[in-house]
Amino acid sequence: MAGSGTAHLRDDPNILLRVENLVVEFPAGRKGKVHAVSDVSFDVKEGETLGLVGESGCGKSTTAKAVIQIPTPTSGHVYYNGTDLAALRGEDMRRMRPEVQMIFQDPISSLNPRRKVRDIVSEGVRVWGSSKAAAGSFTQDRINELIEAVGLDPVAAGERRPHEFSGGQCQRISVARALVLDPKIVICDEPVSALDVSVQAQILNLLEDMKQRYGLTLLFISHDLSVVKNVSDRVMVMYLGKMCEIGDGDHIYERPAHPYTRALLSAVPDASVEIEVDDEVLAGELPSPINPPSGCRFHTRCSSAQEVCRTTEPQVRQLVGVEDHWVACHFPHETVVEI
Numbered sequence: 001m002a003g004s005g006t007a008h009l010r011d012d013p014n015i016l017l018r019v020e021n022l023v024v025e026f027p028a029g030r031k032g033k034v035h036a037v038s039d040v041s042f043d044v045k046e047g048e049t050l051g052l053v054g055e056s057g058c059g060k061s062t063t064a065k066a067v068i069q070i071p072t073p074t075s076g077h078v079y080y081n082g083t084d085l086a087a088l089r090g091e092d093m094r095r096m097r098p099e100v101q102m103i104f105q106d107p108i109s110s111l112n113p114r115r116k117v118r119d120i121v122s123e124g125v126r127v128w129g130s131s132k133a134a135a136g137s138f139t140q141d142r143i144n145e146l147i148e149a150v151g152l153d154p155v156a157a158g159e160r161r162p163h164e165f166s167g168g169q170c171q172r173i174s175v176a177r178a179l180v181l182d183p184k185i186v187i188c189d190e191p192v193s194a195l196d197v198s199v200q201a202q203i204l205n206l207l208e209d210m211k212q213r214y215g216l217t218l219l220f221i222s223h224d225l226s227v228v229k230n231v232s233d234r235v236m237v238m239y240l241g242k243m244c245e246i247g248d249g250d251h252i253y254e255r256p257a258h259p260y261t262r263a264l265l266s267a268v269p270d271a272s273v274e275i276e277v278d279d280e281v282l283a284g285e286l287p288s289p290i291n292p293p294s295g296c297r298f299h300t301r302c303s304s305a306q307e308v309c310r311t312t313e314p315q316v317r318q319l320v321g322v323e324d325h326w327v328a329c330h331f332p333h334e335t336v337v338e339i
């Protein structure tokens with residue numbers, strides 16, 4: 001699938017995050033390595049939600065975490081407000097850390113069971129410090145404001161411990177904890193997939209409220225296309241460490257150009273997905289990222305694959321007449337700009 005080529009938004013003054021040629025590899029065995037993320041490039045605009053979607057193991061979480069240098073990428077660049085995070089060290093990195101926060105998949109295990117909610121929410125201030133935090137009243141006011149903002153009673157909830165709350169309430173606490181340092185970007189790593197369906201919508205609404213209220217930019221990771229559809233302004237589809245399609249969320253859902261995106265959409269039981277995509281069926285298992293297929297990595301499962309797909313990696317190309325929609329496929333379902 002995709003690889004070479006970029007999908008950068010040209011001359012957009014609102015780009016907050018620019019990822020260029022990101023590569024993340026992990027050692028595996030004596031000589032092997034896991035190709036978790038392979039040459040991925042994209043932009044995130046300030047105030048938007050970029051949904052990262054794909055099957056489990058496609059590299060979406062690793063991509064998002066590599067943005068905050070955890071793990072440090074093997075190569076590539078991550079520019080935040082024009083600063084290359086890969087080049088930051090020591091105090092410079094420490095100053096940047098509060099700007100990007102994370103919300104994890106399992107809210108219960110991500111909260112320290114021995115601490116009170118008030119201490120959990122204020123944890124970031126203690127760890128990363130803040131000149132404002134030196135004034136204790138600021139901290140307490142901020143903690144109360146955040147606990148209330150996520151729908152809990154600061155007095156009653158603040159003195160209790162995580163096991164006294166439901167999964168949905170624990171995720172509310174996680175959201176408050178992520179916001180205490182006034183971040184600009186929040187990475188939401190499958191934030192609702194461990195929750196009952198009945199409370200998923202509440203947490204998604206809460207994230208949207210927090211985004212508006214605090215001017216956040218969100219990287220929203222999910223394997224669930226219907227969840228991503230509802231929360232994302234733009235969407236990036238990944239497969240086996242590669243980006244295969246990116247762009248305006250509505251446009252991608254209405255006119256998916258990549259066979260993998262179409263196969264994912266055909267499996268979504270969502271009446272709001274209006275396009276006929278049942279011609280694509282996702283067969284077989286995800287290949288190993290230790291030894292990914294040559295050429296287009298999706299060729300072993302793609303019903304449209306031809307010989308060139310086995311030998312040559314497709315470039316990322318823009319759809320004709322569409323400002324924000326790119327695809328990496330030799331034979332996309334939409335007309336693309338030739339290069």
Ligand code: SF4
Nearest residue numbers: 296299302309329330
């Ligand atoms: Fe990959 Fe070829 Fe299928 Fe496009 S048509 S997704 S390049 S295998």
